[in-house]
Amino acid sequence: MFGLIDVNAMYCSCEEAFRPDLNGRPVVVLSNNDSSLVAVNRAAKALGFRRGVPYFRYRSQLEYHGVAVFSSNYTLYSFFSARFAAVVESLAPRTFTYSIDELFVDASHIERTMSLEAFGHQLRAQVQQHTTLTCGIGLAETKTLAKLCNYAAKKWSSTGGVVALTDKNRLQKLMNLAPVREVWGVGSRTEKTLATLGISTALELSRMDTRLARRMFGVTLERTIRELRGETCFALEDGTPAKQQIMVSRSFGERITALSDMQQAVTGYATRAAEKARQEKRWAKAVSVFIRSSPFDTQGASYNGQATEILPVPSQDSRDIIEAARRALLRSWREGIRYAKAGIMLADLQGKETQFDLFNEQMARAGSEKLMQTLDRINQTGHSRLFFAGEGIQPGFAMRRDMLSPAYATRWQDIPTAFVR
């Protein structure tokens, strides 16, 4: 039995926590560099604002409606995230942090002492009281089903934010209402291919032939189907059904025109991508770089460049990824463009077992694993950071964060004020 708990509109809720004046007001949070809307609270959504739209296009409308706009304050969000996790852990001993605002819990023994639903409501009330955050909770036999119940808890407010389903008939009813893209691990590409097979709901997916699913989409979707049928395939600590790619991309605060600046940016993204690969225990065979001008720029030529390098041996070593990324960048670079965004994608990801190819002359670098482990360990301390000189020492493309909220919870000067009157 598993539970999935996630915080409603996490970033906006964190911004509202210490701002009583924002109660009931529309709030949005911008992505890195203040480039687009990354989080939208209920009131802002009601005004028609959506995630993903570029900020500068909606700036005047946001102002007109008196929407409170914030740059992303990750210090604040991680503080709340840690609090949220601590509260949940105090009630459920085994948990697995899935993302900044999502946790899985092992709910196996709950039913001996209380109903799952009562447990969910208790969790929700505790999180609310301790952190001010509101969360949605789904509880069911498998992680995939728990995630689906969580979707239901958010979608229908009459549930009170908690959906616990163990009854087969009620589960089927929910699966019949849930579009297949709401199933954990089904991406938009899979959704499209499934549509051609006439599969559009979770229920239809659960009835798909597992051998066919394995042949067409791989073993992960087969497991997803089994999980929808109530058979546990993913343990608590298992991450996402393995990712197909690792992406790191960003818009620049200011346009980049010099190759040396772009090399620094891409080196930084390559480092980050390699870190992610190591976290997820994946080795990449293909490294792609893309660079582009802004579709909203009226001056200058528009350009969309991209190139891919194939590594001789699958790697997660930052040095290999950086080298390949820089080669790909040189191939895709064109002078005279005002670049607005760049990114890197690692693809053809493999597990450890395929790393060594007997027939390949070229072997992985000696001592690579140890060196990278050391690097990661130092960087995880958070005190200082070891980095590749190629990332630049004082990058000229630093992030834009014009509307950053105070570090209410982590800096003495920033703690909120209460008035005596």
Place this chain on the structure above:
Amino acid sequence: MQDARIHDGDILVVDRAATPRHGSIVVASIDNEFTVKQLQLRPVPCLMPLNPAYPPILFDPDALQIWGVVTYTVMSHGACLG
């Protein structure tokens, strides 16, 4: 706030998890800002300013937002933190 001995510039330690009781010093949000008051539940629920210059605030117990209970006060002697 004379009786509770809270002064301008003091740092309040606020426990959100604690249940506010009759007599608790609380941080509540009223009129779009945080305010420190003493909670009184008897004979009628109200927030006492404890500063005679301000009147008590009567409230609807279901609508009032108490942010947390003040458990300690760190008194400032004028030094700047940070």
